[in-house]
Amino acid sequence: MHIRPLKVGRLQLNNNLIQGPLAGYSCAPFRLITHRLGQPAYCTTEMISAKDLAHRSVKPKRYLWKDPAEGLVSYQLSGDNPQDIAAATKIVTDAGASLIDLNCGCPVTKIRAKGAGSKLLTEPNKIASLVMAAKANTHVPVSVKIRIDSVSGDNNNLSVAKTIEAAGADLLIVHGRHWTEKYDIPCNLEQIADIVAACKIPVIANGDVENIASLKRTFELTQCAGIMIARASVGRPWLFQQLQAESKKEFFKPPSLAEIGALFSEHLHSLAELETEYLAAIQARKLAKYYIRQHFPSEPFQLKINSCETLSVLDALIKTYFR
Numbered sequence: 001m002h003i004r005p006l007k008v009g010r011l012q013l014n015n016n017l018i019q020g021p022l023a024g025y026s027c028a029p030f031r032l033i034t035h036r037l038g039q040p041a042y043c044t045t046e047m048i049s050a051k052d053l054a055h056r057s058v059k060p061k062r063y064l065w066k067d068p069a070e071g072l073v074s075y076q077l078s079g080d081n082p083q084d085i086a087a088a089t090k091i092v093t094d095a096g097a098s099l100i101d102l103n104c105g106c107p108v109t110k111i112r113a114k115g116a117g118s119k120l121l122t123e124p125n126k127i128a129s130l131v132m133a134a135k136a137n138t139h140v141p142v143s144v145k146i147r148i149d150s151v152s153g154d155n156n157n158l159s160v161a162k163t164i165e166a167a168g169a170d171l172l173i174v175h176g177r178h179w180t181e182k183y184d185i186p187c188n189l190e191q192i193a194d195i196v197a198a199c200k201i202p203v204i205a206n207g208d209v210e211n212i213a214s215l216k217r218t219f220e221l222t223q224c225a226g227i228m229i230a231r232a233s234v235g236r237p238w239l240f241q242q243l244q245a246e247s248k249k250e251f252f253k254p255p256s257l258a259e260i261g262a263l264f265s266e267h268l269h270s271l272a273e274l275e276t277e278y279l280a281a282i283q284a285r286k287l288a289k290y291y292i293r294q295h296f297p298s299e300p301f302q303l304k305i306n307s308c309e310t311l312s313v314l315d316a317l318i319k320t321y322f323r
């Protein structure tokens with residue numbers, strides 16, 4: 001097993017398991033719970049538009065706020081313009097970023113239409129200019145998150161990875177799917193392995209790690225420097241600690257159902273404090289599927305939660321089911 005401390009630039013990380021970015025989920029309340037129960041190396045924010053940030057038109061509490069009790073946080077920026085990335089880098093550095101990540105993998109049409117996300121993979125030199133803009137405006141390490149096989153039908157991974165490395169990135173994170181593949185088909189670990197072998201900077205593998213077997217398989221097949229987990233730890237923030245324990249063949253006792261319910265309620269109360277009670281109730285609907293997975297069938301809980309609009313009703317409903 002390859003769980004171990006990892007150095008990224010000048011930053012020494014306690015381990016090499018990272019919470020990935022999830023738009024709509026990874027704001028401060030989510031990260032706080034993940035830090036407390038899982039203690040990953042760091043958590044990543046949801047993607048933040050560098051242009052909107054540079055023009056001060058993002059909600060600062062949702063996108064910039066970092067709770068003092070959180071551990072290390074990487075702020076993920078999306079954009080295609082070095083001036084925007086430079087300005088946004090300064091802002092997130094001032095907000096307390098421990099690392100800065102550049103999103104070069106997002107498959108969403110509206111992001112690609114702006115020339116950002118996975119669209120950047122067809123222009124490695126543009127990615128290099130974004131890396132240099134970020135590096136010139138911060139003292140924290142800069143990472144880049146890409147998807148594999150950047151040009152359809154022509155495996156362009158290595159030139160993208162080497163260009164990113166030459167531009168001065170401290171870390172490369174590779175999601176093992178092409179942008180057209182969204183999230184459903186299995187990850188291509190062989191292509192991640194080729195990138196790992198070609199790079200001198202640490203390369204993090206990402207995709208489909210959800211338990212000790214998939215963690216082990218990803219480490220072995222890619223020889224990566226660390227692993228990013230995104231979806232599997234939502235509603236299961238202790239996963240990182242569980243993987244650490246199981247990798248040492250130690251017994252791990254997951255929280256009881258009542259404790260998981262209390263955690264779900266805590267998460268919603270923190271969201272209400274960060275935004276509004278109504279927005280917390282709306283987010284409860286998508287968080288529910290993660291908190292209940294593997295514990296009980298989603299219906300009728302999901303149907304009931306879909307009509308809740310206040311924290312008191314949510315708390316009561318959660319208490320009824322999580323016991």
Ligand SMILES: Cc1cc2nc3c(=O)[nH]c(=O)nc-3n(C[C@H](O)[C@H](O)[C@H](O)COP(=O)(O)O)c2cc1C
Pocket residue numbers: 020021022023024045046047076103105106145175183206207208209228229230231232
């Ligand atoms: C709902 C959702 C939101 C996501 N948001 C982001 C994002 O903001 N930035 C990013 O780089 N990747 C984002 N991703 C991709 C994940 O970070 C990750 O690369 C992908 O889910 C594969 O990892 P996993 O199998 O561990 O979930 C998102 C994925 C999902 C399903």
